Structure formats: C-alpha cells, structure tokens
Amino acid sequence: MKIFDIINNNKTYIKIFKKSYPYIIGAILLSIFQIINFSVTGNPWGVSGVLANWGAWILEMFGGNFNNWYYFQEVNIDLDYGSSFLNSPVSIRNFGILVGALFSTLAASEFKFKKPKNGRQILGAVIGGLLMGYGARIAFGCNIGALYSGISTLSLSGWIYGIFMFLGAVIGSKMLMKFFI
C-alpha cells in the first residue's frame, strides 16, 4: 500500500523508528520507564522471578504438583503462584518486552528469522540458560531485578551482584572463545 511507503519515507518516522538510538538515549529512556514503573506499581522492574512459575505452570498441565515446594509457599508468594500467565502482571510485562522488540524491529523493516549458526551455539544456549535460571533463583534475581533494580533501590546487594556477575562474564568470555564459537 502506498500509505506505508509515504510513512516509511517520512523524516520523523525515520528518526524515531528506523535509526538506532545512541546508548545514552537508551539509558535515559530506560530510567524514565523504570521510574514510572516504580511510582505506579511500587516495585522496581524485574524479569526472571516469574520464570520459575512458568516452569511450574507448564508442568502442572502434565500433572506436576508444586504445592509442597518451600520456594512457592514461602518465598515466591507475591508472584502469582496458582495464577496463570494471562493473570500474572510480571509475565505480561516480560511478554511485552518481546512484542515491543518485535514492533521495533518491524518498524525499522529489519525483521528476519535468524537460525542458530551451529551446534556449539545451541549447546551454549542450553548451558547458559540453565546457569542463568539457577543463578537468578539463588541470588534473588537477574541483571534487571538483582542488579539494575537492586542498585537503584540503594541495596548493597546490587553492587555485590555486579562484581560477581562481572567475574562470571570474564570466565564466560574465556569459555565462549574456547568452546562455543
């Protein structure tokens, strides 16, 4: 349709939707959304906490039962256990990250399905995913909840998290170059 070609060549559209933003603009906008999120919900942004629930919900469909798990009874009580994906705000926010990025990629006409390069990369995704999931559960969160939000709420735990996440990233880089490329 012609209208979309006109939109696509519009100067403002190109500026907002087609060109990448400088990192500093990303930092400012993320901060603004973090602050809005904090003032409206009373909690900072977190991503990984609800993923254990996703696992539990999926396994429950196949007869799994997690009612006697200490974690779901004592720790993760706020995070909608016993609920479902469509009634879980944090799950919906995670899905929003995915769709927001999809929209952004399409608006720039850059969307393409990208296949994994090789088996090593897939192995890296499997092991890396497991390590991130396990690590986030015992350290109260991921790069967003424990690190970004932890530091921003003035908790020293965020800085400790950052130091050890950096050490992990260094070891991970060595492993990446040796085994996964």
Added chain:
Amino acid sequence: MNENNEHSKNEINKNKYIIKNQTPYAAGILIISLIFAIYLHKKSFDLAFYWGIGLCFGFVLQKSRFCFTASFRDPYLTGSTILTRAVLIAFALTSIGFTIIKYINITQGNPVPGMDYVVPISLATALGAFTFGIGMVISGGCASGTFMRIGEGFQLQVITLIFFIVGSLWGARDYQWWEENFISQGIKIYLPDIFGLFGGLVANLIIIILIYILAKKWEDKKM
C-alpha cells in the same frame, strides 16, 4: 546479454528484498497490542499497565541496542566500555528517581516502596551472580536480552528461554537448601540505613562515578 539481464533482474530482486517495507506488519502488531491492552484492562488496570510498560522496555532496549551482557563482557573481550558507561548512567538516573519517589512516600507517611529488593548478601548472592554472568555470555543474552532477541527473530534465544525456565525451576527446588545454609546467615545492607536517604543516594552515585572513571581509563588504555 541474456546473462546480463538475468543478473540485473537478480540484483533488483535482491534490493527489493532488502528494502522491503515491514511497516504494515508493525502497524498490525500495534493494533493487536492495543486490542490486547483493552482486554487486559477489563481484567485489571495493573495487567494493562504492565503490558504497556513492557512494550516500552522492549522497544527502547531494541532501538538503542542496549545490552547488559555486552556491557559486562566487552570490557574484557574488546576493551570497549561505552555500553558499560551507558548502563552506569542508567543506574545513576534511576537511583535518583527512585530516591525522590521514596522521599515523597516518606513525607506522606507511606511505607518505603521497593524494600523487597533489598535482599540479604551471602555466598548464594556471589555464586548466583557468578553463574548468571557465565550463563549470559555463553548464551548470548541476559534475561531482558533473551526476550528482546526472540522479538528480533533469533531462534537461538527461544532455546535459551526454555532452559532459563528449567534452570529457574531447578533453582527453586534447591532454594530451601541455599536459604538454610547461606541466605539465612546473609545480611541486608540498605545504604540509607547507614548514610540517611540522600546520603545513601550520594554514596551510590560516588560508586557509580568512580566505576565510570575507571571504565573510561580502561578503554583509553585498551583501545
């Protein structure tokens, strides 16, 4: 001649593919997102708000190529710290905003929001963050990055997400052991408890500025 024609035809097709306009699909996603927002709003305001803010986070992460993994990996791998410094700026701005919101809540006599994120520091923090750091580098994406990359069309991150979920459940199963042995002995340190609310913010900003300077010097030395 014929061959030439064939060649230029291919060239045109190739160009057509590259400049193919995906704006209609973006418009479609936008409309579906709005309808979904209305559906969620009927259930609760909260759900619709989380949906909207999630879209904003995803859009900005993608648009600015904001990658926490690269910000922690590149200083070691390439010596570049430009993303590291952008992340530090985000920490600084967000902590200023959060502190103002806390101050407003305190003056209104409300409880301080966000205190659930002040968590005990123990060996579990160090080990968990360390394994998380390894995981995000070898899988090529952190938690937010994994969702963003799936949206960009990467199939690899679908695998990462599946195993992130498996790992989360595994960690949840073992959580009690970690709590009994380590987390219960950990200490919560909230900077305002030591320095006062604004003193705590200043302490946080001083740490950020020091790391920022260090990162800049590191890059100048390495690149």
